[in-house]
Amino acid sequence: MKGNSKYTSHILDEKGYISWSKEENNTWSLLIKRQMKCIKGKACDEFIEGLDKLNLPMDKIPQLKDVSAVMHENTGWVCEAVPALISFDKFFDLLANKKFPVATFIRRKEDFDYLTEPDIFHEIFGHCGMLTNKAFADYTHRFGVLGLAASKEDRVYLARLYWFTIEFGLMKKNDELKIYGGGILSSPKETLHIYNKESKVYDLNVLDVFRTPYRIDIIQPIYHAISSIDDLFDISNMDLMSLVEKAKKLGLYKATYSPKNKIAS
Numbered sequence: 001m002k003g004n005s006k007y008t009s010h011i012l013d014e015k016g017y018i019s020w021s022k023e024e025n026n027t028w029s030l031l032i033k034r035q036m037k038c039i040k041g042k043a044c045d046e047f048i049e050g051l052d053k054l055n056l057p058m059d060k061i062p063q064l065k066d067v068s069a070v071m072h073e074n075t076g077w078v079c080e081a082v083p084a085l086i087s088f089d090k091f092f093d094l095l096a097n098k099k100f101p102v103a104t105f106i107r108r109k110e111d112f113d114y115l116t117e118p119d120i121f122h123e124i125f126g127h128c129g130m131l132t133n134k135a136f137a138d139y140t141h142r143f144g145v146l147g148l149a150a151s152k153e154d155r156v157y158l159a160r161l162y163w164f165t166i167e168f169g170l171m172k173k174n175d176e177l178k179i180y181g182g183g184i185l186s187s188p189k190e191t192l193h194i195y196n197k198e199s200k201v202y203d204l205n206v207l208d209v210f211r212t213p214y215r216i217d218i219i220q221p222i223y224h225a226i227s228s229i230d231d232l233f234d235i236s237n238m239d240l241m242s243l244v245e246k247a248k249k250l251g252l253y254k255a256t257y258s259p260k261n262k263i264a265s
């Protein structure tokens with residue numbers, strides 16, 4: 001989240017709109033058409049319901065105001081335009097106020113399949129549909145409230161929970177895997193990877209998640225699956241910070257990936 005980005009976000013005009021170029025709109029169009037095909041039968045029902053509500057354009061980047069209007073009507077959330085990279089303080093503060101940070105830039109051709117910093121396609125297509133769902137939206141809000149109050153050290157543990165749910169969350173229903181995490185839903189590679197059985201999928205246990213390291217720059221070797229979206233309500237109501245304390249005492253699990261490059265947690 002922190003650091004340098006080669007991208008610069010667009011600034012909203014006085015009416016809250018962005019004038020995207022033809023090339024930028026074209027990138028969105030290619031990304032959304034490809035991903036709509038890719039997630040068929042793989043995204044969870046709640047995500048598809050969210051997409052139906054958002055009714056995202058296929059030919060141009062949506063305006064944040066239009067996406068916010070739908071989210072606000074359903075769960076009270078809105079989008080907040082932010083720079084390409086923001087601090088953890090800002091990130092948690094926005095979530096605690098039901099504002100979802102959306103970096104207002106879109107990836108260039110050379111980054112079409114993968115980029116480390118989240119662009120507007122990842123944020124809107126990957127996350128905003130789920131933010132029309134009450135269980136997911138309340139869970140994300142709780143995460144923001146806790147993160148805002150947490151120490152730097154504790155935020156690293158909370159970030160693991162964010163990663164394995166909001167970004168890379170799976171749902172296992174009747175032995176069938178469905179996706180609700182935005183990091184998967186906005187990436188064709190990661191979406192298809194879930195079903196090739198090369199990764200381990202555990203039933204989600206919050207304490208285990210707090211103890212599981214991850215890397216942001218590889219296809220995920222481990223996922224933690226909930227059994228229904230309502231599990232997120234239950235997690236929201238847990239004493240998460242005392243589980244963080246427990247995780248600190250027990251220590252991290254051994255990483256299942258090579259330690260090269262940067263490790264996100």
Ligand SMILES: [Fe+2]
Binds near residue numbers: 118123126
């Ligand atoms: Fe994300």
